[in-house]
């Protein structure tokens with residue numbers, strides 16, 4: 707069971723954001739994508755989640771081609787993601803923001819919810835209970851009644867992770883989740899990401915913090931100018947001269 711990206715190319719006008727790029731994310735594993743700004747990391751996320759269409763190549767989930775499916779159908783197949791810049795209505799509370807994560811998979815009809823049928827009410831009670839558990843796991847319980855605008859950015863990122871987790875995804879794509887987090891928040895996030903993988907969720911992580919990558923990821927894909935430059939275990943990547951050169955800005959010299 708895996709997400710399989712095979713030889714995708716994505717172009718924006720004259721810019722080639724990805725060129726023949728491939729990766730495989732197995733369920734229960736953590737794969738990290740690294741690369742300098744503009745190397746195509748977010749485009750890879752967008753191609754998997756359906757926000758951009760590759761001009762060539764294929765994307766499959768558990769053996770099923772998904773590259774022609776719209777984004778909302780991919781959520782139904784068990785994909786969830788976070789964004790580099792979380793987007794929330796500033797007026798919603800933390801609990802409401804997480805509750806939003808349940809709705810793409812909820813089974814009750816709109817009429818059932820409006821008229822509060824027993825099925826819709828018991829489903830909502832289940833969501834509330836699960837929401838409390840998720841907030842507790844991410845140590846957000848004490849903030850649950852605060853409006854999103856009242857939270858510091860580090861916590862906003864954790865709420866975004868909580869919302870993505872609410873959907874009980876099979877695969878979760880985290881776009882720089884640790885940016886702006888204090889060290890203890892990073893530790894909590896790392897713990898939660900590890901727990902997700904231990905429960906069988908496949909985690910795709912875009913992250914600049916290589917210490918966090920070393921701690922979490924089993925496999926790293928290095929992108930440079932839209933091309934997969936290297937891939938392997940974090941410890942091997944960290945020693946690779948091409949990787950070191952790229953990060954010291956000497957690549958290609």
Ligand SMILES: Nc1ncnc2c1ncn2[C@@H]1O[C@H](COP(=O)(O)OP(=O)(O)OP(=O)(O)O)[C@@H](O)[C@H]1O
Nearest residue numbers: 718721722723741742743744745746747748749750
């Ligand atoms: N919607 C778009 N329209 C035009 N060009 C785009 C678009 N999205 C991305 N690009 C270009 O594609 C290339 C890859 O961008 P992408 O955002 O995927 O890189 P990234 O590795 O995620 O960068 P960063 O680390 O800065 O987020 C860049 O040259 C970027 O300018």
